[in-house]
Amino acid sequence: MERLLLAVPCYNEADNVEELYQRVVTDIDFAGLGLAHEVLFINDGSTDQTGEIIKALAHKHEDVSYISLSRNYGKETAMVAAFDYFHHDAMIMMDADLQHPPVLVNDMIKLWRLGYEDVYAKRNKREGESWFKIKTSQWFYRLLGAISRTPVTPDAGDFRLLDKKVVVALRALRESQRYTKGLYNVVGFRKVAIDFDAAPRLHGKSKWSLFNLINLASEGVTSYTTxxxxxxxxxxxxxxxxxxxxxxxxxxxxxxxxxxxxxxxxxxxxxxxxxxxxxxxxxxxxxxxxxxxxxxxNRPLYFVEEKKTNDEQRDSSR
CATH class of the missing domain: 1.10.287 (Helix Hairpins)
Incomplete structure (x- = not known):
């Protein structure tokens, strides 16, 4: 049976992780699709109760695993931890705030089985986001696409299904100054878009302040093009x-x-x-x-404080 890893980076998402897990197991038809699955939460140095709630979920549900990083490294590095842990047939990367609808995973898996190796979700609408944030994002992608030799996919984030070949390729890219949205295009492979409307955050506020967005844009330009x-x-x-x-x-x-x-x-x-x-x-x-x-x-990208996985034997040998 094919195995699917759902990787969820988390930073101060205590109000969202339980609801996300319930939506994952109810909205995604794992049995009908003939998939074994594992839900991996990457606790990126949260300062609220996110870590404790994830531990409780992992203790209660066999399909839940977690990796707690030693501090807050940022989402880009938290995704690297998921790539490093991956030993499945495909991966879904999604946010914990339920702006990425889990029900869309069913269609992603069908496209993956048609031979596509990178099925990325493309946003049509962004509910709950300001006009300024939407427009500056559009302008940034246009600028990056104009100055880069590698194609840039606008309105496509980290919500995507990645085949094993893509994850292995991304895992080989170890630079510390990362812009993963660009790396998806650097590694290539067969891509296809699937449209969706991004919902507002379930609880809490976005962790992306104006300063963080400017820093991400700077990382994107300097890491992706000369x-x-x-x-x-x-x-x-x-x-x-x-x-x-x-x-x-x-x-x-x-x-x-x-x-x-x-x-x-x-x-x-x-x-x-x-x-x-x-x-x-x-x-x-x-x-x-x-x-x-x-x-x-050449420093390690991250350090792990604690983890619980469904493959303890593999972990102990790493």
Whole structure:
């Protein structure tokens, strides 16, 4: 019998995990689909009762496992823990807040059995999200798609079914500065979209603050493309071109009109403009250099504080 792993990263989701599990076992027809399943909760250093509730679920239900990380590493790293644990035939990655409807998994599995290896859920609507967040997300994906050589899938997040081949490929990518939404396209494989309407969060508030979203966007650009480095080069050529044209203008003006007193505001503006261009270029170089520095340390991506799995023998041998 084919085995399916449902991986759920959690950070302060105490009000949602029990309802999520109930929806998973009632909305997904595991028996009719002929699938053995395991629900893996990755507790990403939660500070509320999420860990205790997950432990209680694992003690009560044989199909529930959990991995508790030693601190909050972020969702990207929590997903790596799920990839590392994976030893099934396919994986479903989904959020704990029930914005990803479990009933959609039934259709994902059917598409997987047709031969697709990455069945990703594409959002049509985003209930409960502000206009600003929706629009900035759209603009970001357009920008990333325009500057990247690898295709970018807009409105597609981490809610997807991944075949074993895809998970093994993703597990081989060990960079610490991760943008998993881009890595799905880096590894390739046969993909197909399935549309859905994202529901509002069941309980609580989104953990993605404006600062976190800006940081994720920065990670996405610098981890997925080297276009900003080229942009600084182009900016240097453009500034040099304007400076050369301005020099010709002053030369011709001096021949025709005669020498004139140079304007102090013009000099100040040019200095500030050139200084700004240099600082921007240095900042871009610094972002990439910082990522090289972090990768050179070769630290483990995460540490596990506690876990309970349905494959203890396998775990003890790792």
């Amino acid at each position: 276009a900003p480095l080229r942009l600084s080069t182009f900016l240097g050529f453009i500034v040099s071109g304007f400076a050369f044209l301005y020099m010709i203008y002053l030369f011709v003006k001096t021949i025709i009109v005669g020498p004139t007193q140079s304007g102090f505001p013009t000099i100040v503006i040019l200095i500030l403009f050139l200084g700004g261009c240099i600082l921007i270029s240095n900042g871009i170089l610094g972002e990439y250099l910082a990522r090289v520095f972090m990768e050179s340390k």
